Amino acid sequence: MYGSRGAGVRASVAVVGVALLLAGCSGGDDGDGDKGRDSGSGITQQPNGTDPFWVNPKGNAAAQVAAYEKAGKDQDAKLIRRIAEQPTGEWIGPENPEREAEGFTEAAEKADRDAVLVLYNIPHRDCGQYSGGGAADGDAYRAWIDGVARGIGDRPATIVLEPDAVLHVVDGCTPEEFHKERYDLLKGAIETLGTLKNTKVYLDAGNAGWGDPEEIYDPLKWAGVEQADGFAVNVSNFYTTEDSIEYGKQLSSKIGDKPFVIDTSRNGNGPWDEGDEDERWCNPPGRALGESPTTKTADPLVDAYLWVKRPGESDGECKGGPKAGEWWPEYALDLAKASG
Secondary structure (H helix, E strand, O other), rough: OOHOOOOOOOOOOOOOHHHHHOOOOOOOOOOOOOOOOOOOOOOOOOOOOOOOOOOOOOHOOOOOOOHHHHHOOOOHHHHHHHHOOOOOOOOOOOHHHHHHHHHHHHHHHOOOOEEEEEEOOOEEEEEHOOOOOOOOOOHHHHHHHHHHHHHHHHOEEEEEEEEOOOOOHHOOOOOHHHHHHHHHHHHHHHHHHOOOOOEEEEEEOOOOOOOOOOHHHHHHHHHOOOHEEEEOOOOOOOOOOOHHHHHHHHOOOOOOOEEEEOOOOEEEEOOOOOOHHOOOOOOOOEEEEEOOEOOOOOOEEEEEEOOOOOEOOOOOOOOOOOOOOOEOOOHHHHHHHHHO
16 A cells, blocks of 8 residues: 555455354344343444444454453453444455345344445455455456345445545556456446445545545546445545545535545544554554544534444554454554543
8 A cells, every 4th residue: 555645445354254144143222222232242232313333243343342351351341342332344255245245234224223334346456465356357346246236135234335446546556457447347336236225335535645636536436426325535544534524525526515424443543654654554553443433423514424444453464463354452452542
């Protein structure tokens, strides 16, 4: 990745096994968080009025809470609970998109909540870096999107579509011969997902530290943002909510006043400005959790604050971290401790 020029995305797709077991496993509640309690860690849903998004009671953070409680580490459990009790994005893996999308959305619907899904499987993803990979080709990607759509059906879902995909065309990281196909794939994904009755789609549009926003207006349009419900900013990055709102409004004014969502998962202390500039995005120390997910935001153009990146999951093998997407309890504890 290229420091502030990229979205700093490190996939959470490495940890998806629990997704396949979720359908029917999450009890509903009456909106006040008193019901739907998971037997292991006691994780509940947030109040529906301000946070309509689904909390996964079997996620990595919830499992860590249960493990710490079993080991008698009550203070650590209390800290990790700050993460476990918030809804986070579920990154759909490459192998079973229909089954995973169905499992997450069914569990969310039973809890009377919306699932937040992250789709990150574009061919030539991440330019071969920590989260390199993606679908083998355009046809494989279209089939994958079709699987996601079938899995969601008419159930409520909020989708963040392909972090970094547009940025890596604009900054030249993705080879030129793949540019047209990428735009076509993104536009097709928006069209396919847009036919779903209760699904909202937000195309990734970078972050407040990325280069010159003037360079991304047209590429976003070529990728179909005007047909999407909006766009997403700060995915997996650390820019403050204030700066992200300013950046998002600047983009919005150029693409039909589209609304947007902000990833606030780890932006409580803003970006790190030390060390190697090219890897400041990767597991930076001293960061903190940001605003909790909610639809009650500071600006009418901001549809929601979301935790798209799951706090506590590694950005990649840097600064002592495990592979991208793997749970890193020490980093999770540091995020929670720094959050006051």
